[in-house]
Amino acid sequence: MNRELLLLGLLRHKDMHGYELHEFINRDMAFCTDIKKPTAYNILQKMAESGWVTEIEEQDGNRPPRKVYQITSEGEQVFQKLLRENLQQHHQARFTDDIGLAFIDAIPSEEAILLLKKRRAILQHEFDVLNRPHSKAHSRGGMKLILEHQRRHLQAEIDWLDDVITRLTKEDI
Amino acid sequence: MNRELLLLGLLRHKDMHGYELHEFINRDMAFCTDIKKPTAYNILQKMAESGWVTEIEEQDGNRPPRKVYQITSEGEQVFQKLLRENLQQHHQARFTDDIGLAFIDAIPSEEAILLLKKRRAILQHEFDVLNRPHSKAHSRGGMKLILEHQRRHLQAEIDWLDDVITRLTKEDI
DNA sequence: TCCTGATTAGTCATTATTGACTATTCAGAA
DNA sequence: TTCTGAATAGTCAATAATGACTAATCAGGA
Missing domain, CATH: 1.10.10.10 (Winged helix-like DNA-binding domain superfamily/Winged helix DNA-binding domain)
Structure with missing residues (x-):
């Protein structure tokens, strides 16, 4: 609906x-x-x-x-x-990106780290795009709230991914 | 896939x-x-x-x-x-919950605040459930990573929602 | 023993979603 | 003026997803 x-x-x-x-x-x-x-x-x-x-x-x-x-x-x-x-209401978010994480032990951790660093670069790029000055349509009321939400979400994703990479590096999964 | x-x-x-x-x-x-x-x-x-x-x-x-x-x-x-x-890869998350926010100015802000506080209570409850000791299936490798991801995500949601409620209270949308 | 509700295992008819297509108009280049 | 590619506006056949159903077995109580 x-x-x-x-x-x-x-x-x-x-x-x-x-x-x-x-x-x-x-x-x-x-x-x-x-x-x-x-x-x-x-x-x-x-x-x-x-x-x-x-x-x-x-x-x-x-x-x-x-x-x-x-x-x-x-x-x-x-x-x-x-x-x-x-x-x-609140709908639980489902991250399809997580499915791979469930099986991360199926590949050598050095390789996993490289792949996740690539993911991190993509995330960072999206974050940067989001922080660029935005269009007229996005500057009014509710839209600004939603953009802020995305920004917060992406920041949390980056923080989390950094944490995962660190743990993998220390072989501490 | x-x-x-x-x-x-x-x-x-x-x-x-x-x-x-x-x-x-x-x-x-x-x-x-x-x-x-x-x-x-x-x-x-x-x-x-x-x-x-x-x-x-x-x-x-x-x-x-x-x-x-x-x-x-x-x-x-x-x-x-x-x-x-x-x-x-990274797939951009789409939050269906956001759609309502786009139209939040269609209802009086006092009412919006009440509704969002209800949402916050649901979020908090999910966060608490997630922090309860978890099942065996969730204690191995990749699963722990995913749970930690959910935890981080929910925390970011709660923080953001608090921010929205505060702004609405100050009529500063 | 017989009955009931739960669990296991799967199917199917209906809905929902989408990739690919059609068809017109328009702006600008040749 | 004629051609080409982009923009506008929408449709349709094919695929994907799901609610609702069937049907057997099992555990436990009456």
Whole structure:
């Protein structure tokens, strides 16, 4: 239901068509979700069937018509409910990167150290990118919170990875 | 491919049947992955088709026969490759919990604070559970690393959430 | 003994997700 | 003006994932 929350939240600000929503999400919100285009259209269609949004065919010049989505008052109520649910819950994070760690004793620790140092370089690079001055879309309210969250998370990852590398170096796993 | 890595890694230790693999993953590795039963069987079947594992029908008493999976030498090579890939990469974490934060200005900050305090209590509880003495399955090598990772991550989450709550309290979003 | 609920083991029909494709428009170069 | 590559807008067939189901066995109590 978090994808629904996201789409409704964006539609509250302004009416948008599917492609526009997808573009925004994949440009400005890539760090918190990952909705592919057909998935976005699928969710929009279902929300239209549920009456949370309305589809309005719009003709722009002589381009083929496109469907503009508008949140309904029922959709607004659902948004308010989903938002409250989201804020008061916590979903355990699953790190797919961890799976390899479970089997780290299957390779020589010198090699493991080299591989993890490579991972660390990637992490550091992402951290640096995140600390670069950011776009307009990211400078308002909630977005800043989310960016700060990513920053904190990446810092914790780097600290942890350094710790793992140190322990491997001391053969103290 | 990380699910494949996980299943192959477990089969390296001993031959297992599908249900056994699924049970182990959902009991002892729930904090790093989330493979449903039919998904596990599906992956095992595909790995059998690829020659990474062999299926052997086994009769236990007069129970219906079941398929025991055994890693092949080709499977071992794939495991070694996947493990190295996994260790040297980093996958950006996506926090679905963040989506609500993006729209936090849609509700009064007093209410948001209450909701986030509830979230914090859940987080704290998970942190406490994680710090309780853990099972045998979790006390060996790689597993300890992963638990430590979760612990660090949860600590960072709590710190961040406290920061958000403080900022909201000061109306400084 | 018989019954009940839990455990073991797996399947299958339905949903969800996505890679790959179509088709139009537009901006600029040749 | 004609061509080319990028941007816009969306669809669809194929794959992946899962909820709900089946079915046997077992442990223990009535």
